[in-house]
Amino acid sequence: MVVPRVTVLAGGVGGARLAHGIALAGVSPDVVVNVGDDTELHGLWISPDLDTVLYTLAGLNDEERGWGLRGETYATLTQLAALGEDTWFTLGDKDLATHIARTARLRAGAPLSEVTAQLAAALGVNARLLPVTDDRVATLVDTPSGRLAFQEYFVRRRHADAVLSVEFEGIDAARPAPGVLDAVADADVVIIAPSNPFLSVFPVLGVAGVREAVRATAARRVAVSPIVGGQAIKGPAAQILETLGHDVSALGVARLYTGLVDVMVVDDTDVALAPAIRDLGLEVVVTDTIMGGPAGRERLARQVLAVAGHALP
Amino acid sequence: MVVPRVTVLAGGVGGARLAHGIALAGVSPDVVVNVGDDTELHGLWISPDLDTVLYTLAGLNDEERGWGLRGETYATLTQLAALGEDTWFTLGDKDLATHIARTARLRAGAPLSEVTAQLAAALGVNARLLPVTDDRVATLVDTPSGRLAFQEYFVRRRHADAVLSVEFEGIDAARPAPGVLDAVADADVVIIAPSNPFLSVFPVLGVAGVREAVRATAARRVAVSPIVGGQAIKGPAAQILETLGHDVSALGVARLYTGLVDVMVVDDTDVALAPAIRDLGLEVVVTDTIMGGPAGRERLARQVLAVAGHALP
Numbered sequence: 001m002v003v004p005r006v007t008v009l010a011g012g013v014g015g016a017r018l019a020h021g022i023a024l025a026g027v028s029p030d031v032v033v034n035v036g037d038d039t040e041l042h043g044l045w046i047s048p049d050l051d052t053v054l055y056t057l058a059g060l061n062d063e064e065r066g067w068g069l070r071g072e073t074y075a076t077l078t079q080l081a082a083l084g085e086d087t088w089f090t091l092g093d094k095d096l097a098t099h100i101a102r103t104a105r106l107r108a109g110a111p112l113s114e115v116t117a118q119l120a121a122a123l124g125v126n127a128r129l130l131p132v133t134d135d136r137v138a139t140l141v142d143t144p145s146g147r148l149a150f151q152e153y154f155v156r157r158r159h160a161d162a163v164l165s166v167e168f169e170g171i172d173a174a175r176p177a178p179g180v181l182d183a184v185a186d187a188d189v190v191i192i193a194p195s196n197p198f199l200s201v202f203p204v205l206g207v208a209g210v211r212e213a214v215r216a217t218a219a220r221r222v223a224v225s226p227i228v229g230g231q232a233i234k235g236p237a238a239q240i241l242e243t244l245g246h247d248v249s250a251l252g253v254a255r256l257y258t259g260l261v262d263v264m265v266v267d268d269t270d271v272a273l274a275p276a277i278r279d280l281g282l283e284v285v286v287t288d289t290i291m292g293g294p295a296g297r298e299r300l301a302r303q304v305l306a307v308a309g310h311a312l313p
Numbered sequence: 314m315v316v317p318r319v320t321v322l323a324g325g326v327g328g329a330r331l332a333h334g335i336a337l338a339g340v341s342p343d344v345v346v347n348v349g350d351d352t353e354l355h356g357l358w359i360s361p362d363l364d365t366v367l368y369t370l371a372g373l374n375d376e377e378r379g380w381g382l383r384g385e386t387y388a389t390l391t392q393l394a395a396l397g398e399d400t401w402f403t404l405g406d407k408d409l410a411t412h413i414a415r416t417a418r419l420r421a422g423a424p425l426s427e428v429t430a431q432l433a434a435a436l437g438v439n440a441r442l443l444p445v446t447d448d449r450v451a452t453l454v455d456t457p458s459g460r461l462a463f464q465e466y467f468v469r470r471r472h473a474d475a476v477l478s479v480e481f482e483g484i485d486a487a488r489p490a491p492g493v494l495d496a497v498a499d500a501d502v503v504i505i506a507p508s509n510p511f512l513s514v515f516p517v518l519g520v521a522g523v524r525e526a527v528r529a530t531a532a533r534r535v536a537v538s539p540i541v542g543g544q545a546i547k548g549p550a551a552q553i554l555e556t557l558g559h560d561v562s563a564l565g566v567a568r569l570y571t572g573l574v575d576v577m578v579v580d581d582t583d584v585a586l587a588p589a590i591r592d593l594g595l596e597v598v599v600t601d602t603i604m605g606g607p608a609g610r611e612r613l614a615r616q617v618l619a620v621a622g623h624a625l626p
Binding site for chain 2: 042043044072073075076077078079080082083084085092093094096097098100101103104105107108118119122123
């Protein structure tokens with residue numbers, strides 16, 4: 001069997017789990033990851049989506065929380081609070097090592113893509129992790145309380161604010177990181193992970209050339225709906241679809257991806273939406289899309305690859 | 314009783330313990346601290362002498378090791394090693410909080426003196442901690458193996474190399490931090506702590522105006538010998554005195570401080586050196602200079618202040 005070249009466009013948890021499933025199925029994917037949620041705290045550069053993908057693929061992630069490392073301690077954060085630092089963003093001791101090493105290497109002049117590759121290699125990750133850009137893109141969220149930096153909205157205020165619009169500051173000037181466009185162009189399968197379309201996928205597609213590469217690739221393009229039975233599996237995707245006037249459903253998501261994907265994978269729960277999605281010109285595959293642990297994510301990954309015509313033995 | 318104004322010129326452990334003794338005796342000292350041992354590791358700005366003084370005065374120091382915080386854990390350092398960082402310099406999780414907060418504030422534009430004051434206030438320190446300068450001074454050590462950065466010599470190579478000469482890079486351009494010269498000029502007592510003359514005291518005295526301020530102050534000036542019975546209480550002071558051609562004794566130290574101090578405090582062990590030190594024009598007080606724990610350092614502090622004419626009740 002020829003191993004297919006698989007590229008996943010990913011945000012945090014959903015993308016991390018599906019990419020992990022692909023790796024567990026024996027295929028080393030390229031994972032193009034959102035950086036719009038990156039932030040600087042305590043002078044450290046933090047890339048939460050990249051880290052979620054990194055830790056999940058390394059098998060070191062905290063499965064219960066969905067983010068961070070397993071078995072964390074918080075000695076540094078506790079002491080940072082004692083020193084008068086504002087510690088609303090939880091940073092474990094082991095996790096801090098990632099941020100310290102990344103920040104030091106970035107300040108020494110290495111681009112984020114190079115640092116990411118080093119970290120992935122050090123943790124034995126069987127995948128190529130690509131930040132979508134080495135340039136700074138900052139997701140900003142407009143809410144009734146004003147414009148919020150992403151982590152201010154997402155973590156500090158627990159995504160409780162209604163999202164009126166989303167802007168990606170710096171995206172017009174951002175160039176794709178080395179390897180990103182080729183990863184899309186040369187793939188056999190491009191997967192849009194079950195990540196938040198507005199907060200995770202659009203800041204990936206919005207970097208110069210990425211959306212065009214997805215449109216133009218000869219790969220089979222498959223999106224997995226992050227909305228199941230009208231709910232987001234995790235996070236605020238459902239609320240955002242609603243406040244922005246979209247259908248809070250796999251159909252609403254499918255409309256956002258029209259022209260970008262060939263196949264929409266929706267959950268069994270949403271079987272009734274299949275005809276309407278097909279009417280958009282998309283193929284529809286109905287399956288159990290809830291990944292849970294490693295077995296579930298490998299099962300879904302195999303199914304997605306089979307859908308794309310690359311069934312694994 | 315009028316509380317005397319006391320200024321201590323300090324390196325690490327010896328200065329920290331004597332300053333702590335003064336604070337325990339009820340006098341809040343100004344402590345002017347060496348920064349020549351500062352270093353950047355993993356992109357973090359580390360000020361070992363300042364931190365030893367800070368932690369000791371806060372009562373948080375590890376008494377057994379003499380440096381660092383009590384009850385440390387090493388989760389971040391272990392993970393930094395896993396990520397390919399060179400971790401020869403031990404950094405505890407709580408200690409890292411100091412370096413992270415300091416580095417963030419320095420990068421945001423605050424001078425080291427301001428950051429140091431913030432950290433001391435946050436940890437409830439009853440003393441004014443003053444880095445001798447906000448500018449960069451780097452102690453460099455010439456050895457038979459070549460020139461070494463200070464922590465390379467001191468920690469990585471465990472001060473095993475013979476010291477042929479010591480240079481303080483940047484010291485000619487360094488300006489004293491706000492408050493330093495006044496702390497010397499306005500003091501009732503100036504104490505040169507039992508720190509390494511070459512590695513701790515000279516890089517303090519060498520900053521523009523500090524040596525002159527010590528010469529000119531109306532304060533009683535007392536030095537405590539870091540050499541007891543021909544040995545350093547801690548660190549490489551004895552070897553350095555020897556390779557640089559000085560007497561490895563309290564007398565050798567007294568010669569280095571001639572013109573800068575009025576009184577030399579030497580250990581009971583060294584009573585035989587008193588006449589020769591007096592011949593230098595210095596008063597000599599012979600006492601038990603080994604500080605050990607808090608009781609010992611308060612005892613020595615009270616004695617030094619009494620020697621200077623400021624006996625506490």
